[in-house]
Amino acid sequence: MPELPEVETLRRGVEIHITGRQLHKVELRRKDLRWPIPVTRVRKLASRRCRLIERRAKYLLLHFDGVIPEVAMIHLGMSGRLFIDLTPRGETSPDWIEHEHWRMHFEGRLMRFIDARRFGMLDVTRESKLQVHPRLSELGPEPLGSDFDADYLFRVSRRRKISIKTLIMNAKLVVGVGNIYASEACFRAGLRPRRAAGSMNRKHCVALVDSIREVLSEAIESGGTTIRDYHGVSQEAGYFARKLRVYGREGEACGSCASRIRRVVEAGRSSFYCPSCQG
Numbered sequence: 285m286p287e288l289p290e291v292e293t294l295r296r297g298v299e300i301h302i303t304g305r306q307l308h309k310v311e312l313r314r315k316d317l318r319w320p321i322p323v324t325r326v327r328k329l330a331s332r333r334c335r336l337i338e339r340r341a342k343y344l345l346l347h348f349d350g351v352i353p354e355v356a357m358i359h360l361g362m363s364g365r366l367f368i369d370l371t372p373r374g375e376t377s378p379d380w381i382e383h384e385h386w387r388m389h390f391e392g393r394l395m396r397f398i399d400a401r402r403f404g405m406l407d408v409t410r411e412s413k414l415q416v417h418p419r420l421s422e423l424g425p426e427p428l429g430s431d432f433d434a435d436y437l438f439r440v441s442r443r444r445k446i447s448i449k450t451l452i453m454n455a456k457l458v459v460g461v462g463n464i465y466a467s468e469a470c471f472r473a474g475l476r477p478r479r480a481a482g483s484m485n486r487k488h489c490v491a492l493v494d495s496i497r498e499v500l501s502e503a504i505e506s507g508g509t510t511i512r513d514y515h516g517v518s519q520e521a522g523y524f525a526r527k528l529r530v531y532g533r534e535g536e537a538c539g540s541c542a543s544r545i546r547r548v549v550e551a552g553r554s555s556f557y558c559p560s561c562q563g
């Protein structure tokens with residue numbers, strides 16, 4: 285499943301190809317993915333120029349200019365992929381491939397959405413109403429943004445008996461910290477994932493915020509370094525796996541102290557930690 289670093293890597297790739305280009309035509313082969321697609325509104329984006337490509341949590345936001353600026357919201361869901369083909373003038377459109385659900389023809393570029401499990405999303409909203417869109421309105425701050433800092437984490441963790449890991453994976457408190465990144469961040473902060481969130485002092489919160497930012501930034505950078513190996517842009521870019529220090533390493537020696545890495549299961553999800561380095 286694509287996580288925040290993969291989506292940010294994708295955003296950077298899409299930005300290079302699509303920003304500033306005019307959308308000529310939209311083709312849709314179905315009226316829904318996870319939710320209904322507003323087909324008429326999506327088609328009406330044609331002739332507008334894509335001005336800006338942002339990411340909020342795991343949503344890709346394509347801002348289109350116009351008297352009333354509009355935003356196309358794209359989510360990859362569990363298995364969605366976005367490809368961009370170069371389309372030189374006069375070249376015919378390639379055949380549709382299996383599970384390809386929609387296409388956006390920009391000047392010189394073709395953006396294609398492929399999603400076997402159809403948990404993805406395509407929606408359109410007015411730019412002025414983006415913040416109140418039901419999919420975005422309840423999201424917490426971005427982990428790499430300035431709103432997410434130690435003071436904030438300290439405040440939202442007070443008197444919380446839930447585990448640190450459950451807390452940082454709650455998108456209402458902070459977005460984009462998936463299971464793998466949560467384990468890695470706890471390791472770097474020296475905190476056990478199952479420790480009660482409310483037991484953290486300010487120093488712990490500083491360490492955890494720094495670790496979350498560090499892990500996600502490194503993962504984005506890994507994605508960024510492999511993207512050129514791909515034809516087009518897809519969420520497969522991103523090979524942070526080799527750099528994981530605890531996740532998936534049960535029984536292996538900790539890289540810092542040589543103790544055996546342990547695995548615990550909480551709410552059906554595995555957490556990995558070093559019993560010596562993390563308290």
Ligand SMILES: [Zn+2]
Nearest residue numbers: 538541558561
């Ligand atoms: Zn250790």
